[in-house]
Amino acid sequence: MLLMLIISALVVGISLGLLGAGGSILTVPALILLLDMDEKTAITSSLLIVSLIALTGALSAFKQKLLVKKVLLWFALLSLPAASIGAQVGAWLPNGLQTIILASIMLFAAKKLFHPSSIQGAKILSVKQLVVAASITGFITGLVGVGGGFLIVPALVLYAGLTMQQATANSLVLIALNGAVAFFSLRVSGNALDLDWMVILIMAGVGALAVLLGQKISHFLDQTILKRSFSILLLLVALSLMTQSINTFI
Template sequence: MLIMLFFSAMLVGFSLGLMGAGGSIIAVPILMLLMEMSEKVAIKHALIIVGMISLVGAINGLRKNLIDAKVLTYFALSSLPLASVGALVGHALPNGWQTAILVALMLISAFKMVASKTLDSNTQKSLLIVLISGGIAGFVTGLVGIGGGFLIVPALVLYAGLNMQQAVANSLVLIAINAAAAFVTLNIAIDSLPTDWLVVSVMSISGVIAVVGGQLIAAKINQQILKRGFAICLLGVSVALLVNQF
């Protein structure tokens, strides 16, 4: 079981390193399907794991001078408060609702990964859209334990004027801080959710190794092929989640 967790976490880390998105959306299903955790416990674990993996990727981006402090500040203004709100709303939802929302987001993400073309930076920057995107990404992170990178990366490229490499690095910073905000909120407001630190350690360590590797080879992989392959993976995991629910 730990071997399967190791390779699953590697997939999470590689995707985050390559695209600044994608890996975190399968962390919750992995924990539910492999470790048989309830959705709320899985979300709490995913926030720790994805946050730690993203943090290491963010530090690597900082070393390469890819971080834009001004853009991060604007994004964080809306994403951090709503990450906490999303965590509380998610915990209050009846069992099964968060899984249903997660499956819907996985299907939408899979479709967008297949349909989307290469992003080109928009010279017409829009602070309002950046703030709105940040708020939605933060809320989604808290609600279902995924990083929201599929919202963050396009917003950073199209409306904040960053190139793809910068957007990926900044996305990892935002995912890390949103996950931290949601996790802290859950710990303060609800202390009844258990934490399996062995699972957290195995997935975090293997994911950290993979995110750095993903960043190193990002420029050498055809992004369209990668997106299509990951979309197929998302479809398969979403079907497995639905079968597991019924």
């Protein structure tokens, strides 16, 4: 189990470091498929794991002075309550349904990664569109335990006028905050679960180191090939999750 745990953490961390966003979407599938966790425990654990891993990248972004406080404040104020609501809604959904929702999101992300499009940034902050984007990403984070970086980054570029580098850096802060809020929302409610803290700490620790490794080697690799390879991986994992979840309903 320890070997599978370390492998899972390395895959999640390195992919997050290489791509800048989207790697944390593999955390829940890794916990379910490789570590045999049940859906609810995997999603709750993922919220904290993703938050801790993203925090490592966020600290690096802070040191590089890439954070835009005004945008972070707007996005956080809107996404954090939505993340808490998403977590509570997810806790009441029947077993298997959250995994199917996650697999569907993974298929969407795989399509976007395989056929990446150039994003033209906004010239001014579009508050109305930012409200919608922040609320949706926060809700999805809480609902299925993903970081939502593959949604946050385009939103920050399109509606807040950030550069891709700024958007990626600021998304890590928002991922860390949304994951933490959703996690503690579940812990203080009547939906708290018994968690394997050793798994959480090892995966978060190894994943955080792997993020730094991924960031260092990302400059030497072709981003188009990386994204398409990752999209194929997402497709295969999503199909595996759907097959397993459908079986729970039969």
